[in-house]
Each structure stands twice: as C-alpha cells, then as structure tokens.
Amino acid sequence: MRDFIAYLSTFFKTFRKEYHLILSAFLLILIPAAVIFNTNYLIKNVKKDIDKEVLRLGSQMANIIGRAIRDDLSNEGSIDSIIGDVALENPDIIGIDILLPAVEKNDIKFKIISSLDPEAKGKISSQTQNLWAWTDDEARAYLTSSVAISTENNQMPDENVRSWVIAVPFHDAFKSKLGLVNVKLSSQIIDERLAKNTFIRSYVMLAITLVIILILVAFNSRLFQYALLARRLKEVDQMKDEFISMASHELRAPITAVRGYLSMILDGSVGPISESSKKILEVVADSSKRLADLVEDLLEVSRIEQGRMKMTLAPVDVQEIISASIAELAVSAKEKGLEIKEQKWEGDLPKISADKDRMRQIIVNLLSNAIKYSLKGTVTITTLVNNGFIEIRVRDTGIGMSTEARTHLFEKFYRIKSDKTAKIPGTGLGLWITKQLIEIQKGSIRVDSIENVGTEMILQFPIIKKLSKG
Incomplete structure (x- = not known):
C-alpha cells in the first residue's frame, strides 16, 4: 500500500513539473481519436437512417397493398390492377411482387401470384430474406442489383441498377399471415432523401470536433508559453x-x-x-x-x-544515536529547566538502513526544536516497533501550533509567527532539511500538535529484513 501511495505521489509530482508535455501528448492522441470517432459515428448513423427510411417507405406501401388484396387473393386480375395503381401513384416504386407460401418437399417457398414484371409471375422464390420475414413476422430489407425481384432466373443482373427490396408479411382480419408483399425501391431515391440530413449532421459533428480541437490547440499553445516561462524560471x-x-x-x-x-x-x-x-x-x-x-x-x-547530498547507508542502531543526542543536548535542556526523558523499546530494537551522521543530525534537530519551543515541562523521545517500521516519537510540552501552521511546517523558510515565537531565533530551514534527509533514507515524518499543549513529531523508518537461512 505504501508503495502504491509513493507511486501516486511520484506521478503527481511529475505531472506538476511536466504537465505541458503530458497535455501535448494527450492532444496528439485526441485529434486522430476525434476524427475516428466522428467518422464511425457518421457511418453508424447513416446506416441506421438508411434502414429506418427504407423500412418506413417499404412497409407503408406494402401495408396499403396487403390490406387492399387480403380479402380477394384468388382474383389475380384485381390484384394486378391494385399493384399497378399503387405503382402509378408512387413513382418511387420500381417493382412489386405478391407472394403466397408454397411447401415443396417440407421446405417453405413462395409463389409469385402477381407482379409488375410479367415474366416473374407464377415463378417460385426461395430468397432467404423472404423466409426470414415470414418466420419472424416482420419487415425485412436488403440491397440488390438485380432487375427482377425475388425470382430465380438465369439472367445476369444489371450492375447499373441498385435497389432496395422490402419483404413485408400481410395478414387477414384475424392477424393470421397470408403472404408477403415485396416492394422494390430505387436506392437513388433513398440516397436523395438521406443526403440532406446526413450532410447536415456530418457538418455539425465536424464543426463541433474542429471547435474542440481549436480550443485545445489554443490552450496547448498557452501551455507551451508557460513551459518556456517555467524553463526560464528554472x-x-x-x-x-x-x-x-x-x-x-x-x-x-x-x-x-x-x-x-x-x-x-x-x-x-x-x-x-x-x-x-x-x-x-x-x-x-x-x-x-x-x-x-x-x-x-x-x-x-x-x-x-542539486542532488549532491551524499549518504552512506548501513545498518544503524537507532537507540545508540538517540542516547548520544540526548547527552549532547542535556546541558541546553537543563539551562531552560527542562527534562529530557527517554522511553526505550523493551527488548532488542531492530536496525534500520541509514546514514549514522545524518540520523544523528535529524534527532538532534528535532530535540533542539522541542527544547527551543518549550518553556517548561519535559521533552520525551520514544522508540517502538510498529508493523515493520521503527517509530521514533519526539514529544514536548511546548507552545504547540494551529492546524494551518501544521500544513506549512515543513516548507522552506516557514516559521510560525506569534508573540510567543517572536524572540526565538531560527531560519525556517531546519525542518525542511530534516524532512528531506528522512525521505532520502526511505523514511517519513508527520506532526501532531495542540496549541498551548505541545507537539509530537513522529518518524518512521523501515526495518532491515532478515534473510531467511537455507
């Protein structure tokens, strides 16, 4: 978990430093992605629009024809007259077939009983689309380049004629299926009806995409300016x-x-x-x-x-360093009437990997601060083992600090400004240096404090793992 948190912290630090590069890379990915999205969106929607328009027009014509012929299917002359009148009134229609189911060797096929094409009349159709429309009891549309509709013949299709065929079941008054009406519509008519809406939609999507890209490019140009400024500041x-x-x-x-x-x-x-x-x-x-x-x-x-801080990491006995630091500061504590108490871990305290001199600098600095900001009472330093870490706690009975002060405590040149601290000397660099030294040695530091009660600094360093034998 600590490694994951450290990874996130490193990522956010890198993002703050190199955000202009990351956003530039994002922009380079976004532009082609937007173009691809726009293209796919238009293709999908054009296909949907075509299917809807074809089914709408074809089903509308087929339903009119089905209701007109369902009561007199034996009168082929009347049917021929009806589909001829419908075709005359609707120039979009280039073909109509009326099909009734016919069973041949347990296979359902359809016989054309009436058609605008005289040569197709009386023929048997085994088109898969007709079977699907009949089985599912719903309209089916498909694109064809053949002149004849739903017929089996040996003629070569006319590649110059593309058309949509809509197979629609028709029913009697009791909703029982009677047959199929195949309506043939010119693809040119469908294309003309969709062209206007499709182009308007494509232009709108393209305009939106371009606006987004232009905004990002403008923003990114500002980022480049900021990057140059940041480089100069650096x-x-x-x-x-x-x-x-x-x-x-x-x-x-x-x-x-x-x-x-x-x-x-x-x-x-x-x-x-x-x-x-x-x-x-x-x-x-x-x-x-x-x-x-x-x-x-x-x-x-x-x-x-500048990354020139040299450290020699080795197994270190923390307790030994703490005892030496207390001895070093005992006189200054006594001069202020303070007592330094040491609470040792019961048993053998595991070692940590650290630089001995820098560890002593850290402990001395924290004890010095505790003495400096305590007017009376005690300074207590405690060592304990906590979930694979050595924990060092430096607690004082000093002036304490507010919540806001705690958030800025480890910043460079930060000092708590109050009447109580006005006469206490310091540069505001000690705790910043201490925190950096701790983190370089893979440790961490946090602070708990209550105003007019005291402050506690809590350090953690990972324990050296013992290699298992064998």
Whole structure:
C-alpha cells in the first residue's frame, strides 16, 4: 500500500513539473481519436437512417397493398390492377411482387401470384430474406442489383441498377399471415432523401470536433508559453542556487576565522579583557554562531536541491544515536529547566538502513526544536516497533501550533509567527532539511500538535529484513 501511495505521489509530482508535455501528448492522441470517432459515428448513423427510411417507405406501401388484396387473393386480375395503381401513384416504386407460401418437399417457398414484371409471375422464390420475414413476422430489407425481384432466373443482373427490396408479411382480419408483399425501391431515391440530413449532421459533428480541437490547440499553445516561462524560471532558480552555494562557501571560511578568534579572546588566550568587553564579545560570538548555522543550512539546502547530498547507508542502531543526542543536548535542556526523558523499546530494537551522521543530525534537530519551543515541562523521545517500521516519537510540552501552521511546517523558510515565537531565533530551514534527509533514507515524518499543549513529531523508518537461512 505504501508503495502504491509513493507511486501516486511520484506521478503527481511529475505531472506538476511536466504537465505541458503530458497535455501535448494527450492532444496528439485526441485529434486522430476525434476524427475516428466522428467518422464511425457518421457511418453508424447513416446506416441506421438508411434502414429506418427504407423500412418506413417499404412497409407503408406494402401495408396499403396487403390490406387492399387480403380479402380477394384468388382474383389475380384485381390484384394486378391494385399493384399497378399503387405503382402509378408512387413513382418511387420500381417493382412489386405478391407472394403466397408454397411447401415443396417440407421446405417453405413462395409463389409469385402477381407482379409488375410479367415474366416473374407464377415463378417460385426461395430468397432467404423472404423466409426470414415470414418466420419472424416482420419487415425485412436488403440491397440488390438485380432487375427482377425475388425470382430465380438465369439472367445476369444489371450492375447499373441498385435497389432496395422490402419483404413485408400481410395478414387477414384475424392477424393470421397470408403472404408477403415485396416492394422494390430505387436506392437513388433513398440516397436523395438521406443526403440532406446526413450532410447536415456530418457538418455539425465536424464543426463541433474542429471547435474542440481549436480550443485545445489554443490552450496547448498557452501551455507551451508557460513551459518556456517555467524553463526560464528554472534557469533563474538554478542560478540562484548556484549563487547561494558559492556565497555560502565563501562566507564559511571568514565566519570560521571570526569565531575562532572570538573564542581565543574570550578564553584569555590573547590576554585579559574587561568584563564589559567580554559581554559585548559574547553577543558577537552568539551572532556569529547563528550566522554560521544559517550558512550551513543554506549549504545543506543547496546540496539537497542539486542532488549532491551524499549518504552512506548501513545498518544503524537507532537507540545508540538517540542516547548520544540526548547527552549532547542535556546541558541546553537543563539551562531552560527542562527534562529530557527517554522511553526505550523493551527488548532488542531492530536496525534500520541509514546514514549514522545524518540520523544523528535529524534527532538532534528535532530535540533542539522541542527544547527551543518549550518553556517548561519535559521533552520525551520514544522508540517502538510498529508493523515493520521503527517509530521514533519526539514529544514536548511546548507552545504547540494551529492546524494551518501544521500544513506549512515543513516548507522552506516557514516559521510560525506569534508573540510567543517572536524572540526565538531560527531560519525556517531546519525542518525542511530534516524532512528531506528522512525521505532520502526511505523514511517519513508527520506532526501532531495542540496549541498551548505541545507537539509530537513522529518518524518512521523501515526495518532491515532478515534473510531467511537455507
């Protein structure tokens, strides 16, 4: 689960940094996809429209003919007259056949009892479409290039004539099937009826697609501008980092010299000094120490951001580092009237893979912060094992912080601004550096805090897995 969360975090970080490239790739995929979608949509809808129009026209004609002839099927002359009149009134019709079922060797076939084509009259048809229409009791339409309708003959079809044939069952007054009416319509008529609607629809879809693409292209061009701006800002930021790194290195040597000479003067190595001079020099020494700490923090930030932070990971005993850190800070805690308590894990504490010096830096920084922001009470550091992780908890009885402050706590140069923190020195870089060092070593840190009650920092590092023997 932690790996999945880490993967999502990496993905979102990459998206924020390279969003213009990702959206450009998305646009390149979207444009051909939109064209393909538009084409498929039109093809499917044209086919549906053709089927609907053909069935509508053919069924309408066939139903009229079926109702007119169903009561007198034996009178072929009357039927011929009726279908002839219908064909004259409807120029779209280029052929009509009336078919009655005929059984031959247990197979259902259909005999043409009347037709606009005199040569087709009296012939037997075994067209599959007719059988489907009869069996399903519903209209069926199919495209043909033959001149004759639903007949079996040896004539070659006229390839220049394409037509739609609609086979429609007709019934008596009691809804019993009597036969089939085959209506033949010219495909040209159907095409003309659909052309206008189809072209309008295609133009509308094309216009919508083009508008979407143009909007995305315009948006993407802005993204490219943002990308160029981001690149320039990145270059400026890199120049700033290089300047800070160079300036910090240049400041480090003179500050070290100043502190060295101040130390020699204060301890009397260069001769006795007055008490008033000593007090002034102690203030200067304290200020130079804060300046040295700031320079060191800036160097740490530069190393981390430029990927130059070197670590030697090895099995580390956390308890040993904690005990050494407590001993280092015991004096400063005592000066403020605070007590540092250590709550150790009962039993052998597993080791973690970490850089020993950096781990000590992390623990010292968190303990120093706890001491710095606690006016009274205790600072407690606890170690425990929790689901495959070593957990280190640093809890104080200090001033605490608000929910909003917790959300910004690990940001660079962030400091809680209040009357209680106004006189507490700091750069706002310590916790940011601490968090980066923890994450580089595959750990995590979170904070719980209540104003005027205290704060607890919770660190987790994965335990080194023991290889099974054999």
